[in-house]
Amino acid sequence: MDLMAVRLGFVGTGGIANRHLSCAQKSEDMEIVATCDVVLDRAQEAADKYGGTAYADFVEMYDAEKPDAIVICTPPFAHGDIEEEAAKRGIHIFVEKPVAISMEMAKGVLDAVREYEVITQVGYMFRLSEPIRKAQQMLSERAIAMVQAHYYMPGLPNKGWWTKLDMGGGQLVEQATHMLDLGRFLAGDVRSVIGKVSTVHDWTPPADYEEPAGLVSFKEGFEIPDTTALILEYESGAMGTLSCSLVPQVKWDNGFKVVAEGALVTIDGPNASWESEDGEYEEAAPGDWADAVLTQFVDAVQGKGEATIPYEEGVRSLAISLAGYESVARGNAPVELAEILPEDL
Template structure:
């Protein structure tokens, strides 16, 4: 079978550390085009991957050789570029958050339907082994009724990770629209929806900019969430955790407590009601600290959906449902009221 020819639009850190190396490691893919508005950056990447360099994404999309693209740009460009790519007949893997408004997300889903092309959103938390295992235990009924949860995703902020450091687009409202909630919080809303197997119905949130002087977006957010069956819990998303990254989730059930990514060695610890404790060493979650060399599986999942002509696991609808929760959290913080989804 001929290889899938891929273009990557936006050559910042997420492309450099995740998309490009993971495409390069997939035998079914050939990276043929890369695009970035920073000419030096894209020239360097193009040389490394022997791809054509573009500084205008429309020119890349006009290349008939390109079958699929990754959209790794600042948030405000996710929707317009994804829609243009789908309309140009390309499959799309878009970074999260998929869009900065409900309307834009809906238009992306519509464009995928109309063009009959795949749209996947790069939510990688579902593919983490401990998260998969937790979902299985819950599905099998081993944990019993779920009462509550708490989840956090926080680190010192994008300046340590983003290609532009402290001058990063992440801190600028007109380019990012949403800060830590869109960068980290949306990963956790997606994860919780996946693990609990339920949708959220209500969100209350406090959202602040307290640690970043150069930001006009949120850098610290704490949300209270409720699902359709009445499971309640908290979600914290922050760029103000100055030491080790926190990426943990704890699920409190009738028969057991599940601790995910909460212990440095055992990625899942199950504490049963009867006092028994089971520890699983399933391999860690990908962190920005580790140089990000572990495979997130996002690319492999996207590629296999293209090869097998199946619906991507995290399709546009899934990305949309996860986005809705963080946008509702922003609304709740602004109105000082619980937002119903």
């Protein structure tokens, strides 16, 4: 029996929404019914390209279109009502990482998705890359000693909210959250965090500076750290580090070294390789690897499977970044995750 295509609404149709819209457009299991952005022209542009009706107001979109599910691609500060109003209407929720800018905001949504029992999935797409899944399986049979993660971006995304701590959360909340989440996927939960931040580059634009599209080297009003280091203690006793920087250089680079008993794993973007007592392994992810996080969610909405990265996972991973900043605020003292997470998680 053919299952009905899932009727999808999109909220926030800027950069990353295009990846999910183009995945949805290709899939017989997804129908794009509406696009919504506070900048209506952006929603209209997406609707013209991918289909659906454009809206500037998400509540109007929910009530007029009654989508089965929504795909939320708004910046970290623009969450809360979008999810809560959807949950109340029984609309299932895919949300890009990070799930929120603060634990208070995340807790409000967590309560709503639990109360109304909607299916949720967070866009931590690296978890569903096949080579990384195989690495996780191999590691699950071994004691892990060290999880060394990094996220180096060669400049700053040219979006106003990225430079503001209370809108984007800085690289630690906005971007390095991918690595902190993947660290949890590979090595389990984190018990405590020590954080240190620095700003190394002078972001003041030179007098004759013309801002290019894409990543930039200078930005008026830059107020986030450009270089961050964390020390993590995992529940298992494993140690971890995260290094991240957006100081202008030449190349994107994100990944891990994981030291386990009898194995050394390297994760480079979505690809994984390792040397172990049992031999060597190396696998590159296919070109469309990043689609799996949305297709798995849609399968779950259709009743064909499970969404394996529910909202709770997003809250737990966000808490590590927030614990890092809390440690900075406390003069680099260790911060227990239990102090940051909601009591009922």
